[in-house]
Amino acid sequence: MTRVVLLLFWVLCDRTDGLHIRGDRDFNGTLSGAPDVVADVDLSAVIRLVDPRFLSVTIDASLASEEKFMYLLGSPKIRTLAKALTPGFLRFGGTRQDFMVFTPRRSHLPDSGFPAGNGSNSLSAPSCDELELPSWLEERLTEEWTRHQPVLLKEDLQRKYRRVKFTEFTVDLLHAFANCSGLDLIFGLNALLRTADNSWNSSNARSLLQYCQSRRYRMNWELGNEPNSYEKKAGVRVDGVQLGLDFTRLREMMSESKLYQDAGLYGPDVGQPREHRVDILEGFLKTGAEAVDACTWHHYYVNGRDTSLDDFLDPEVLDSLAVKTKEVMEKVQLVSPGKTVWLGETSSAYGGGALGLSDTFVAGFMWLDKLGLGATLGLDVVMRQVFVGSGSYHLVDDELDPLPDYWLSVLYKRLVGPEVLKVEAFCAPGRSRRVRLYLHCSNTNSYSRGAVTLMSMNLSEKPVSVSAPALVSSSTVEAFVLQAERPGEEGLYSRSVKLNGDVLKMVDDKTLPDLTGTRLPPAERLRLPAFSLAFFVFTDARAAACRRRHGDLR
Structure with a gap:
């Protein structure tokens, strides 16, 4: 039985003393200073699998x-x-x-x-x-x-x-x-x-x-x-x-x-x-x-x-x-x-x-x-x-x-997709845990084998940046950033959601909207807006673990 496995980080860094990164990659293509989180990933091995109907x-x-x-x-x-x-x-x-x-x-x-x-x-x-x-x-x-x-x-x-x-x-x-x-x-x-x-x-x-x-x-x-x-x-x-x-x-x-x-x-x-x-x-x-x-x-x-x-x-x-x-x-x-x-x-x-x-x-x-x-x-x-x-x-x-x-x-x-990859996160000590990340192989029904998907959450009222050198070496990233219809804490009570800035709603009773990502320009970091949920798909990651077919890794 195939299973998805996810690896969890509990990190948020408000300071990044001693880190030097050239620029952020976000779905608006903006640049800023040092990252809040630096993630080290292992793309060679799958940790675990869950049921495809997870x-x-x-x-x-x-x-x-x-x-x-x-x-x-x-x-x-x-x-x-x-x-x-x-x-x-x-x-x-x-x-x-x-x-x-x-x-x-x-x-x-x-x-x-x-x-x-x-x-x-x-x-x-x-x-x-x-x-x-x-x-x-x-x-x-x-x-x-x-x-x-x-x-x-x-x-x-x-x-x-x-x-x-x-x-x-x-x-x-x-x-x-x-x-x-x-x-x-x-x-x-x-x-x-x-x-x-x-x-x-x-x-x-x-x-x-x-x-x-x-x-x-x-x-x-x-x-x-x-x-x-x-x-x-x-x-x-x-x-x-x-x-x-x-x-x-x-x-x-x-x-x-x-x-x-x-x-x-x-x-x-x-x-x-x-x-x-x-x-x-x-x-x-x-x-x-x-x-x-x-x-x-x-x-x-x-x-x-x-x-x-x-x-x-x-x-x-x-x-x-x-x-x-x-x-x-x-x-x-x-x-x-x-x-x-x-x-x-x-x-x-x-x-x-x-x-x-x-x-x-x-x-x-x-x-x-x-x-x-x-x-x-x-x-x-x-x-x-x-x-x-x-x-x-x-x-x-x-x-x-x-x-x-x-x-x-x-x-x-x-x-x-059904596989999860190993990842470690490094940040300044003494910070709270309001950024939570998970790394998977991407769904092969949507992407070629070797692609990986980073799931991200920012529970903070401030934007944060994430650096993952082994991933951002790929120049091709598709971002799917979910935010409330309205900004700030008030928006958290919203019953509508925006994907990359556009409010999601059905086209008609038998048609969903196109849920397409935004192609990001080359950079070394990902930027998470305040109070946001995001999926970043690295289409050219060529992860060895994701290019193989996997059996049961219970």
Whole structure:
């Protein structure tokens, strides 16, 4: 399995005594004095690889809280946006998956005014054309979805969740959307259906698997979401050992099917380590590690209800991911050596995100840093909560328009390849850590082998410069610099983003803008504007490590 690996620097130099560099290279071609950061890179060897689907996305199960909202997946705009995020997984899950019950029926919602789609008696899956939603219906549904979200928020705050019945209709649309978009679907099953002895009641899941098999739906599976919170949400406590047995039961069911015997099964989707959550993970690994293809856990930096702008720019907050990741990795490797570990759900702030922060430009610092640090630490896949769904941490807003983190994700997909190279950074002592850099081989779908991509972040209100002599010897550099629509701290709250000075927006519902870089003039340094995110592609680097094909470097 191919994997992307990123190497992280935590450096910012406000002084550069004793350094002599001739000039900066930035996307405006300006020159200045000595650099703030000097990076030494090794282009001869790859450190690590992650899955090509490393950056993946989720659809929150709240979208199925009323089945009519699943029609939103038929929006031409949504499908266009999803296609740009391939290859990747599409996880359908979240809190409400454990309150969803499959209720087969061969008819759609009465008096809904919605198109019949594939028909109530047809066993054929809807085609990509049939999936397309009329504009009038899209407008109506987005308005209703906006009004419905406060209801979902109230349920989350009160932790009072109603049982949600879903039919073949939800499954049909999910699979068709993933299939037409080119994403690999992971469906989250309800783990709160329990028997008298508190083991998992698998009968409803069996019914769903049988239906999916009858349609020949190729898909992967999960069981339960954040079992550590079952007691608070539903008054049910499931220990890790029992959870592992439940997964083993699901794997046995899957093995009975020719279609699903080799499908992926992932779990236990436990929250980040804290108190008994560690016990649940340890118990699960003892009885269920062999049943899953990857061990999944969830991570959020802060509480969305009491966080601040400063948190989103705080290096210590960003660094906290390393502590939690290492703890999980150690637990997994101790019990199940070699088992891959995923972030099965993650974003900036839990509790649905931080309104005015998680859906604005400033959230990009947490997102890009998580991609970099997560891969460096050995995570194979990172699933962003949420592509579409309730809350404030989505990639696509309630009008189905892309937010800043969406554009950042698309650039990552296009520019960043699966290999990471070694790099060391040198700067004046005693400085803070507000410049964070990662170096990769470039995506070979966009660039020739040997090209490298430097991902850069400047969390400071002042511009900084970076010198990487082994890279800037190449005269060809393409810069992709992301900044808020407005300058300064005020711009960090913007829901729009500029690429090399131009605001990004869709050309129409089926067309993304040209995401082209700016060719930089020859110089010895790169310049990062204040509060900016950037990708610099060195097209002529001829990195030996990037010119070879790589196997698994676990």
